[in-house]
Amino acid sequence: MNEIEQQLWDYIDGNLNGLAKKAIEEKIESDPEIKSQYEDLLNLNSVFAGLDLDEPSMSFARNVMESVALEPAPVAMKTQVDKKIIYGIGGFFMISLLALFGYVLYNSNISLPKFDLDANLNFNLNKYITPTVLYSFLFVDLVIGLVFLDQFLRKKMYK
Structure with a gap:
C-alpha cells in the first residue's frame, strides 16, 4: 500500500486532522488519477460495510470444550538411557x-x-x-x- 492510498483510506475513515484533510481534498480535486482511486476505495468501503459477519453457532464453545475433554491427557515421557x-x-x-x-x-x-x-x-x-x-x-x-x-x-x- 503506497502513501497516497493510505492517506485516502484515512480520509475515508475520518482519521485525518483539518490540515491533512484539506490537503487530501485538494489532491482529489486536482488529480484525476487520485480521484479515480478515491472513488474505487469508496466503493470498496461501501461493499465492506454491506457484508454480514458470520458468527459461530451458540454451542460452538461448548462443542470445542467437549471435544477437548474427550482427548486423552498427555502423559509425561520418561527418558531412559540405553x-x-x-x-x-x-x-x-x-x-x-x-x-x-x-x-x-x-x-x-x-x-x-x-x-x-x-x-x-x-x-x-x-x-x-x-x-x-x-x-x-x-x-x-x-x-x-x-x-x-x-x-x-x-x-x-x-x-
Whole structure:
C-alpha cells in the first residue's frame, strides 16, 4: 500500500486532522488519477460495510470444550538411557586410560639389570599437560558431572 492510498483510506475513515484533510481534498480535486482511486476505495468501503459477519453457532464453545475433554491427557515421557551408551562411554574412558598408561610406559626408560628395579621416568610433563589440555579435561568432566546431576535430580523428582 503506497502513501497516497493510505492517506485516502484515512480520509475515508475520518482519521485525518483539518490540515491533512484539506490537503487530501485538494489532491482529489486536482488529480484525476487520485480521484479515480478515491472513488474505487469508496466503493470498496461501501461493499465492506454491506457484508454480514458470520458468527459461530451458540454451542460452538461448548462443542470445542467437549471435544477437548474427550482427548486423552498427555502423559509425561520418561527418558531412559540405553545401557549400550553407558557401556560405550565407560569403554571410551577405559581405552583412553589404557592408551595414556601405554604412552607413559613407552616413553619411560625402564631397565631391570640383575632384577634391580631402576625405573627412569624422566620425561617433561609440562610439555604434554598444557593449559588447553587441562581446560579441555575439566570442561569434559563438568559436562559429564552435569549430566549425572541431571539424572540424579530427575530420579529424586519422580520418586
